[in-house]
Amino acid sequence: MKRFYQGLIRLLAAGENIVVATIFNSSGSAPRSAGAKMIIQADGSITGTVGGGRLEAETIELAHKVHKSKQSLLQKFDLTGTDAAGVGMICGGAGEILVDYIDAADESNRQVYEAIITAIKQGKKAWLITELAHDQVGGQLCQLRQQCLVQYDGTITGRFKCEPEFMLKLSSGPAKISIHADAKEDRRFIVEPIRSAGVVYLFGAGHVSQQIARLTDMAGFKTIVIDDRPAFANKERFPLAEIIVIDNFAHLPELAINSNSYLVIVTRGHLHDKIVLEQALQTEAAYIGMIGSKKKRDLLFSVLQAKGYSSADLIRVYSPIGINIEAETPEEIAVSIVAELIKVRAERENVHK
Structure with missing residues (x-):
């Protein structure tokens, strides 16, 4: 706008x-x-x-x-x-x-x-x-x-x-x-x-991502879905989002990520999550969230620290992702994640009142 x-x-x-x-x-x-x-x-x-x-x-x-x-x-x-x-x-x-x-x-x-x-x-x-x-x-x-x-x-x-x-x-x-x-x-x-409603980048086009995109649209975010699987990342599954189909997650296209961007990492595997997270940490995104358990997070963080990432870098990451509402289904997980996005956005807006 x-x-x-x-x-x-x-x-x-x-x-x-x-x-x-x-x-x-x-x-x-x-x-x-x-x-x-x-x-x-x-x-x-x-x-x-x-x-x-x-x-x-x-x-x-x-x-x-x-x-x-x-x-x-x-x-x-x-x-x-x-x-x-x-x-x-x-x-x-x-x-x-x-x-x-x-x-x-x-x-x-x-x-x-x-x-x-x-x-x-x-x-x-x-x-x-x-x-x-x-x-x-x-x-x-x-x-x-x-x-x-x-x-x-x-x-x-x-x-x-x-x-x-x-x-x-x-x-x-x-x-x-x-x-x-x-x-x-x-x-x-x-x-x-x-209002600067923000842009949500969804890395991964699986079932959870599909539910997230429905809610981010309702919450006023622009939503961009990124995946390497055309069968998943398409307008039939994400009618309200912008779709970017990539060759692989290791080489993401140039994205307009800035301080009004919200990155949600929900790919189909730990390796892809790690690859995306490393690239996400190089940005000034307002929010970086990664799906997964505390065990998965700690293991991945130890690998990144060994590669030179600091605690200050990793503290930016919301993981486990979402507000804790004991969510289990893709729909419930999506609610918890989008609630967290809304909370972070509101907190940022309040700073600038």
Whole structure:
């Protein structure tokens, strides 16, 4: 998402007015694609996606109209069958999409997006709030528009007039962790949490990994599955994850592992675990977890210490992996592991409050 906003800022800096489309749902369970974003330039070029298919085609067409009118709007959609599945919808294919006109001449816009990038880099919680006033003529939601970024400490970037109590309500409560909408009289507010949710790298595509991937998606992590077995690492088994099929674990491809990465080592054998762990210890990952018993861990650690790894290196490793809930089945083990990931992520976020 950081790259998305960086690209957005580059376009504004070049003096190009753009349209940003964002999927959300105003009530009930949010679609899995909620928060998906796409930039539509005046020449029709796009960056990002809102899921492809009919919805994306209609959004691009709508964006052309917004470019001409220079007025943001909200559009309801209701997809069925294949269309809904194509954009990852659950609980039906209904929702809304914000088609937002961004004026390059308004310096406040760039300031808001630059503040978003800073918040992401620093791991700070923030909320992007966009208000569209209700146009009584024709009944469509359009300008007046205002937008700001509200950070956890109350700092506000951008021009935004709103009662302090209502502003606090927008970024608190159960909805504060997912994109949502709120209303006050004839005003509509779209609130988008900006949080560095993290990327989980699953080394191994077995049964436990399959269950982990389901839960990491629900918890807001981006998930990447890595294995040398195409029969295991594929979209049929991991429909919500990115798949990387490798030749072997000894020579992993270049991965974008950084301080917002969570490495989960659940390969099919001790040797593979050791090979991956050695490479994981060379990274600045926020979390390195390895499945297995204490006996297996101690044996592997002694081998690594003999190779020159220090206690400070090995103390980074969560092993046995997961919170102790006496888990036995793959599903239960996955719950314990993802609970630990959530805990580590929350602790990191709290440091940056």
